[in-house]
Amino acid sequence: MSTTEQTQVGIPTGTWQADTVHSRVAFEVPYTVATFSGEVPDFQATLENGTLTGIGRISSITVKEENLQAHLLSPEFFDAERHPEVKFVSSSIRRNGDQVEIEGELTMKGITKPATLRGTATGPTVDHFGKTRLGLQLQTVVDRTAYDMNWNMPLPTGEPALSNEVTLKADLTLVEQA
């Protein structure tokens, strides 16, 4: 006889808001021989009765060089003038132990596509101030060309300088609202 034991820990009900000081929304994309990365520091994330919603203000995108930042905001990439926000809304959240898989729709540059975020969940845990916190460390890989971000430049070898596959990351500390 064998027993398969699964630890099913549900996603809590109620309203949870991201503590943005202890949260981070970022991207990574292979560029020539390294990885180009940046953050979207102005964002909000809410978990409300089992639905996770995240909105990022793309004008806040931060990379290490202001000219690259300007290029990312331009029509060749996010077109921040016409599409100031990126957004994710979940349709289902499955948690098994510390593993979590969140399906939903991701909108960037006005284009909405299905996306699945995978990662880990931690908590809920009561912190040293008495607040209840839930951690979600999530990521997904998207094809940026599906969101009309097609810029590239061939290297001397003929290979493209910038990968089409971009890793999006969200490390969220969600705090239960009273």
Next chain:
Amino acid sequence: MRILAVSGSLRSASHNTSLLRALREEAPEGVEIELWDGLAEIPAYDADDDLVPGPDAVEELRAIVRGADAVFFSTPEYNSSIPGALKNALDWASRPLATNVFRNKPVAVVSASAGAFGGVWAAAELRKVLGAMGSRVADVELAVGHAGEKFDEHGHLIDHEVRDTLREGLEILISEVTPAEVALEA
């Protein structure tokens, strides 16, 4: 609405300048098209002179672009690429990159040449440059090949097909200035 027309050619009988004059004839009511004639006055880009304000001719270009709702380019092709004078003017206008006057500016690029391909490579390079500067490059394609046959001896555009495509390009550029609400696509 004000649209600035920029020819990449300095030649007095330029097909590209003639093409932009034809463009002006196609302007719908409420759209004013101004042909820029300051290209020859722009000095060679020198980062040592890239101060605030820049050279007079450069500041005039920046002001006229800033005041325009959109910019319509027509370029010849020199050695498979953009004429040096035009690229030089854009290099000035692109500074500083993060706040340059072409940022988010709707632009269209067409080309004309005496050869069979109509300057298609120069146009592609110009779109690349404008995209890198942060412009909103409209989806307009027109490469007028064998340009000598498309204009009469006064430089008047006599090819109806080219004129129709040119007008459609203008309409596309105008629609980029005042886009309909962008619907979220499923």
